[in-house]
Amino acid sequence: MYKVVVVDDEKSIRERLTRYFPWSDVGFEVVGAAENGREALVLIEQEHPDVVLTDVLMPEMTGLELAKEIKISYPDIKVIILSAYDDFKYAQDAIQYGVKGYMLKPLNKEDFYDVFNKLMGELNEDAELKKVSASNEKWNTQELMLLDLIKGANLQKYTQEWSAQNPYIRVVIFSFERVFKETSTFSIRQKIKELAIDFWKRYRVPVLFYGNSLILLISEQKPVLRKDLKPKILLFADSLQQNLGEIFKEKSHIVVGVGNLAQSIQEISRSYHEAVHASSYKYFSEHETVIFREDLSANEGFANNKIIQDNIVEHVNRIEGKLMESVLIGEITEISNDIHRFFEALERSKGQKISEIRGSCSELVIMLIFRLKEKGLALPSIDNQQVLGKIYEIDSLKELKRWLKQMLETMSYDLTKSDEQNVNRYVLIAKEYVKSNYHEKISLIEMSNILFLHQAYFSAIFKKETGQNFVDYVNEVRIEKATQLLRETDNKVKMISDMVGFHSHSYFIKVFKNEKGVTPVVFRRQQKR
Structure with missing residues (x-):
């Protein structure tokens, strides 16, 4: 059982939550209750x-305030916000403090099961990862030293050893956050580490796998120049793609930050933080x-200029009203133009903090929702919490721009079309998406997220409109494409199954036979008669 505080x-609410909700059904037990954040911190301790x-x-x-303190002092604890106020200015702060859910009072059992079942899955994954790490991640002496150096700790232990080393040092970080969002197993981490040790030993570069990053300490007798270092980094990136192509399908999955030059053991930690920043x-x-910290200086000076920042704020405020008008009247072309103008200032100031960009987008969405509510206009298909959470999940400005445009267009359709027209539109969009992306991973959850719909709602309208489940439709499209490839190419059946999005060959054969009545091999043979 996982423990809950x-x-x-309000005493009546505390008692209702602790006594009458089916905690054991979702794998939790209440170990205490508090009437404010200060009491809660004592109880947490x-x-x-x-x-x-x-x-x-x-x-x-x-x-x-409690969530903020927990994030700092107890980062492993998951926080769920419960409020009687359907006010998403709270939600924005909650997301920034790492809150895992935001529920409204009075809490019903359906929402309770939904949130805590998801939380149970996350906690199980965290526990498994800790278990694997504890049993397999054994730090050797060199790794412990590198960990101290990047943290700037226990430097006196290594001063004599490093005074005899090469005097010029750069810290390089290979960040695999994107990769481990999709696949996070110890065996892959170990393989990356082995490839790194094998590659970098020729340059006498020590390596450390820490968190989701591979950290290198490059040291030379002369200053470590960009023109000498970047080719080596790119060569190693190519090695990762060649050896782990199924994980590193695109170069964008590999992110490298390079800190500025350090000339003493005391400066290594500074170079490390610069590499993280880069x-x-x-x-x-x-x-x-590959992004060098030194290349960001000019942009940051530009972005930190108060006059420029004031102009960005003014630009955002001005476009907000125009976007509201475009959304209300359903001017899709204008929404696209307004979004383009909204991001112009952000794209020009690359030195602006990512958190501030996300904050600007959150503020825009929140204000739109509030103003629509003031006008008595509902957005039945928009999951407000999911929308705000997505802003903080997206990891590129380009993707944020595309996503925000699509989300506002969805808002506009909600307001200007009838429920029936909306249903038809969502189903048509889903079908077109599947036809264009059948070779990619497509699930009911992912499709619901793309359309900004609740999963159950999308599943129901798709079944009502088409008479079949969404997953069955995806398989149907893939099988039709597979039959075309079986007729028109000589590709092996396994290759075709991969090409149309089936990552399990046996499952492809099973679905194909269910759809066509014969196996792919028999089908191809029949076509050649």
Whole structure:
């Protein structure tokens, strides 16, 4: 059982939550309850819960202040916000503090099961990863030293050894955040580490796998210049693609940040943090693999200029009203133009903090939702929490721009079309998406996210409109494409199954036979008669 602490200033609500909700059904037990954030922190220190379920508005310390403190002091604890106020300005802060869910009072059992079943899955994954790491990740002496150096800790232990080393050092970070969003197994991490050790030993470069990043300490007798270092980094990136092509399908999956030159053991930590900072700028340069911290200085000076920042704020405020008008009247072309103008200033100031860009987009969406509510206009298909969460999940400015445009267009359709027309439109969009992307991974959850619909709602309207489940439709499209390839090419059956999006050959054969009555091999033979 995972442990939960409940926090709410109303005694009746605390008792209802702790006593009458079926916690054991979802694998949790309540180990304590508090009436404000300060009491909750004492309880957290005593009980070490896995989850904190907290109200927003409370005396002494609010739920958001509590969430912020938990993120700093207890980063492994999951926080769920519970509020009687359908007010998404709270949601924006909640997302920034790493809150895993945002539910409205009165809490019903359907929402309870939905949120805590998902949370159960996350906690199980976290536990498994910790278990694997504890049993397999053994730090050797060199790795412990590198860890101290990048943290700037225990430097006195290594001063003598490093004073005899090459005097010029750069820290390089290969960040695999994108990769491990999709695939996170110890065997892959170990394979990357082995490839790194084998490649970089020729340059006498020590390596450390820390978190989701591979860290290198490049040291030379002379200054480590960009023109000498970048070719080696790209060569190693090519090696990763050649050896782990199924993981690193695109260069964009590999993000490299390079810190500025360090000339003493005390400066290694600074170079490390600069490399981390540089790697985050992949957000602005989708097709750039290697980003040097020194290249960001000019842009940051530009972005930190107060006059320029004031102009960006003014630009955002001005476009907000225009976007509202375009969304309300359903001017899809104008929405596209307005979004383009909205991002112009952001794209020009690459030195702006990513958090500020996300904050600007969140503010825009929140204000649109509020103003629509003021006018009594509903958005039945928009999951507000999902929309705000998505802004913080997207990891490139280009993708954020595309997503925001699509989301506002969906809003506009919600407002200007009838429910029936909306149903037809969503089903048509889903069908077109499947026809264009059948070779990619497509699930009901992913399609619902693309359309900004609740999963159950999308499943129901698709079944009602087409008479079949969404997954069955995806398979149908893939099988039709497979029959075409079987007729027109000599490709092997296994290759064709991969080409049309079936990543399990046996499953492809099973679905094909169900659809066509024969196996792919028999089908091809029949076509050649």
